[in-house]
Amino acid sequence: xxxxxRIPIPQNLDSxxxxxxxxxxxxxxxxxxxxxxxxxxxxxxxVAEAAGVDLVLVGDSGAMTVLGxxxxxxxxxxxxxxxxxxxxxxxxxxLLVGDLPFGSYEASDAQAIATAxxxxxxxxxxxxxxxxxxxxxQRARAIVEAGIPVMGHIGLTPQTATALGGYRAQGRTAERxxxxxxxxxxxxxxxxxxLVFEAIPAxxxxxxxxxxxxxxxxxxxxxxTDGQVLVFHDLLGIYDGHAPRFAKRYGELREQMVAGVAAYxxxxxxxxxxxxxxxxxxxxxxxxxxxxxxxxxxx
Ligand code: KIV
Numbered sequence: 001x002x003x004x005x006r007i008p009i010p011q012n013l014d015s016x017x018x019x020x021x022x023x024x025x026x027x028x029x030x031x032x033x034x035x036x037x038x039x040x041x042x043x044x045x046x047v048a049e050a051a052g053v054d055l056v057l058v059g060d061s062g063a064m065t066v067l068g069x070x071x072x073x074x075x076x077x078x079x080x081x082x083x084x085x086x087x088x089x090x091x092x093x094x095l096l097v098g099d100l101p102f103g104s105y106e107a108s109d110a111q112a113i114a115t116a117x118x119x120x121x122x123x124x125x126x127x128x129x130x131x132x133x134x135x136x137x138q139r140a141r142a143i144v145e146a147g148i149p150v151m152g153h154i155g156l157t158p159q160t161a162t163a164l165g166g167y168r169a170q171g172r173t174a175e176r177x178x179x180x181x182x183x184x185x186x187x188x189x190x191x192x193x194x195l196v197f198e199a200i201p202a203x204x205x206x207x208x209x210x211x212x213x214x215x216x217x218x219x220x221x222x223x224x225t226d227g228q229v230l231v232f233h234d235l236l237g238i239y240d241g242h243a244p245r246f247a248k249r250y251g252e253l254r255e256q257m258v259a260g261v262a263a264y265x266x267x268x269x270x271x272x273x274x275x276x277x278x279x280x281x282x283x284x285x286x287x288x289x290x291x292x293x294x295x296x297x298x299x
Pocket of ligand 1: 038058059061099
């Protein structure tokens with residue numbers, strides 16, 4: 001009697017499985033910390049991929065870190081789509097979330113759905129993120145019903161920082177903390193697959209975690225959330241602008257970048273670059289013929 005043929009299970013241990021919404025929910029269930037980082041272009045996406053993060057957010061923080069605006073408010077949908085599409089080209093494994101910019105989703109459900117669809121169709125995002133509770137809850141519900149996964153973002157919401165009294169921690173009174181709680185529960189009920197908590201007291205975040213079923217990613221919200229997110233340029237020390245207290249630095253790349261470009265400039269000015277190892281050669285006979293040809297051209 002012949003044994004049942006064994007079908008080999010394909011295994012590629014070098015390439016991790018792409019992140020999906022069920023895998024993300026499973027990570028929460030297992031208590032495995034979730035890692036999200038922002039990226040805005042092909043090289044930063046490749047770095048995030050190589051570092052093995054779970055989620056990449058093309059945050060509208062890119063308005064400041066890569067486009068040079070003084071806040072996230074002016075960035076356009078076209079600009080965000082260009083950043084998101086470049087990021088997509090550098091990623092295989094992490095889930096890619098595109099940030100809907102200010103003014104691109106608030107007016108109506110139809111506007112919110114149309115913008116979210118552009119992030120999926122034109123930039124290849126897996127999901128979108130929008131800010132605030134309130135009227136954003138209905139926009140989130142509409143986008144989810146249109147088949148696009150939505151990440152909510154509450155606490156400090158930079159797109160409406162002026163209305164919040166500036167870039168400051170939120171939920172620091174019982175009343176304001178209850179407001180954050182209401183927004184979190186409403187966004188969860190609207191079908192968001194995940195939430196970002198930004199700049200809220202750690203104790204408030206911890207209490208909310210006991211009541212939320214979806215994964216929560218924190219930034220300045222303490223250690224109780226299911227995961228953490230940092231802005232790429234903050235964590236690597238590339239951005240020279242103001243960094244909030246929660247933005248821990250894991251590198252000082254700006255210093256290295258300035259030193260590298262300054263060394264290059266000094267070598268060009270001093271004649272040390274390019275050296276013999278940086279130039280292409282031409283056969284002596286070909287050079288002679290070329291010189292004769294130049295003479296003939298009258299050059
Ligand atoms: O735009 C962004 O980078 C963000 C994160 C801080 C969550 O929204």
